[in-house]
Amino acid sequence: MKKTLTTLCAMLMCFLPLALCAQDNSKEGTNNMNGKKVLVAFFSRADENYNVGYIEKGNTQIIAEMIAEETGGTLFHIETVTPYPADYMECIDVAKKELNSKARPTIKGDAQVEDYDIIFLGYPNWWGDVPMAVYTFIKKHDWQGKTVIPFCTHEGSGLSSTEGKLKNACKGATFLKGLAIQGATAQNRQTQARQSVMNWLGKLEIKN
Ligand SMILES: Cc1cc2nc3c(=O)[nH]c(=O)nc-3n(C[C@H](O)[C@H](O)[C@H](O)COP(=O)(O)O)c2cc1C
Numbered sequence: 001m002k003k004t005l006t007t008l009c010a011m012l013m014c015f016l017p018l019a020l021c022a023q024d025n026s027k028e029g030t031n032n033m034n035g036k037k038v039l040v041a042f043f044s045r046a047d048e049n050y051n052v053g054y055i056e057k058g059n060t061q062i063i064a065e066m067i068a069e070e071t072g073g074t075l076f077h078i079e080t081v082t083p084y085p086a087d088y089m090e091c092i093d094v095a096k097k098e099l100n101s102k103a104r105p106t107i108k109g110d111a112q113v114e115d116y117d118i119i120f121l122g123y124p125n126w127w128g129d130v131p132m133a134v135y136t137f138i139k140k141h142d143w144q145g146k147t148v149i150p151f152c153t154h155e156g157s158g159l160s161s162t163e164g165k166l167k168n169a170c171k172g173a174t175f176l177k178g179l180a181i182q183g184a185t186a187q188n189r190q191t192q193a194r195q196s197v198m199n200w201l202g203k204l205e206i207k208n
Helices: 002-028 059-071 088-100 132-139 162-169 183-188 190-203
Strands: 038-043 047-049 053-055 074-078 118-124 147-154 179-182
Touching: 038 059, 038 132, 047 088, 059 074, 059 118, 059 147, 059 179, 059 183, 059 190, 074 132, 088 132, 132 162, 147 162, 147 183, 179 183, 179 190, 183 190
Parallel strands: 038 074, 038 118, 118 147, 147 179
Antiparallel strands: 047 053
């Protein structure tokens, strides 16, 4: 009996580390970020939106969650203290006024950008720009030496001039190639959206 127990323990000692390794590898997914600390910060709005009707989870949030799953990154949702109207047309009015006045709406909480190496920055394309709350978030932090990787959802505009605007705002950061995914694809065709995310992540050149 004692001998059987000793043999069992020895087998466990041999195989447990292997089992734990296998578990760790599966968490890393297919997209190794070279051991860097990864933050996935995103703005996203649920409720009524163009082309998708009323949604429970914003299009950009769906993509942000995929990126976090694939990279092991930490998610941070950039949310305004005052929520946007649920009605699409009312939201358009508020957002347009904010854009025209270069508003910096107050956001809930924060993420310590300074503690990370790579920051995936996600947002919906709003008239060729990022929602003003994204600038509120950017202005709170020091971007020197960080690697920023933009991603957006949109309904036709792609990334347009958002990458250039973010480069101006995140002083001292290195930018890698961004990703644009149609909002309706993120919402309704998630297998396709995930494939685009995986292809893009696989091509990013993360420096050691
Ligand atoms: C205020 C506002 C402005 C928008 N402007 C554009 C635009 O200029 N070009 C575009 O392709 N889509 C535009 N859209 C559509 C969003 O970019 C698209 O629905 C996006 O997927 C929404 O992401 P979210 O659900 O994460 O907020 C706009 C949507 C809103 C609410």
